[in-house]
């Protein structure tokens with residue numbers, strides 16, 4: 001499959017050659033741990049053991065690399081497993097990382113509670129300002145980590161500008177592209193070194209599989225990551241890889257509908273007397289709207305908002321929705337709602353990443369927009 005094809009075509013065909021044995025048009029689930037060798041070392045297709053490589057995972061990994069415009073894609077058991085592999089590949093004791101002041105709570109916890117015990121230093125910066133990133137960089141800084149749009153405040157980082165700042169300091173730029181998906185934003189083309197995904201979210205798209213991915217443009221770094229993926233072992237299983245591929249085939253059409261529905265939700269929330277602030281990069285008043293418009297195809301399906309009446313009022317809105325399901329995670333076809341302070345971001349309480357107590361986060365699904373608006377209207381009261 002040529003890289004010249006457009007995104008929608010690559011999503012369906014990249015890495016998805018018909019099965020050589022049967023012609024099956026969808027890569028089969030190779031639910032197998034080991035492979036017969038034709039004499040010692042005589043591997044068929046390079047496969048010897050499924051931690052090191054599995055054809056279903058390979059199909060997903062080739063697809064991921066094509067969609068992000070990279071040379072290497074690697075699939076993991078979860079987004080955090082991918083992050084852990086990346087950090088332990090890039091960093092050694094004594095190294096330093098700049099992390100964002102708004103990020104998924106689990107990413108922060110990985111730095112603050114796990115990687116820091118292993119002698120890696122980190123400091124928090126407002127990555128929406130390239131100058132703030134520059135100021136946070138130290139001689140030992142090996143990586144700058146950004147999430148754009150960020151979870152849960154939909155902050156935007158100028159990927160191109162921060163890539164320049166990181167590279168001037170000899171550091172790598174890592175972009176968590178989970179909220180946008182490669183359909184809306186391709187960080188490698190903007191200068192990022194590694195893209196991270198929780199494929200659990202928009203890539204899988206149906207709330208039925210947990211997974212993660214790393215994609216890199218540089219083949220040498222790709223090799224190093226692949227070495228660590230095998231050495232550390234948190235790989236995506238064949239069935240999870242297959243489910244993720246199945247989701248990816250409809251990514252483009254889903255993202256278009258997620259965005260269209262989110263725009264209707266934003267319109268409702270902005271005009272609602274009980275909503276005090278709406279966070280959405282598509283709003284002209286978003287502080288980095290112009291940057292988002294420059295680096296994203298559209299603004300996506302995630303919307304956060306603050307509710308008049310404080311924490312209890314925000315919790316009440318989450319409890320009252322009927323169509324928006326109260327739950328963690330995001331990016332599935334069904335709409336979800338949550339209270340970040342008590343749920344996904346409980347682990348950042350008391351840190352520089354603490355989120356407002358009156359914040360509600362919505363993952364706007366692809367149901368009828370009219371039904372979604374009616375549900376939010378009744379929940380806001």
Ligand SMILES: Cc1ncc(COP(=O)(O)O)c(C=O)c1O
Nearest residue numbers: 078079080104151178198200211
């Ligand atoms: C932006 C972002 N990155 C990473 C992760 C971690 O991914 P996983 O839950 O698949 O381990 C999440 C999970 O919510 C996330 O929202």
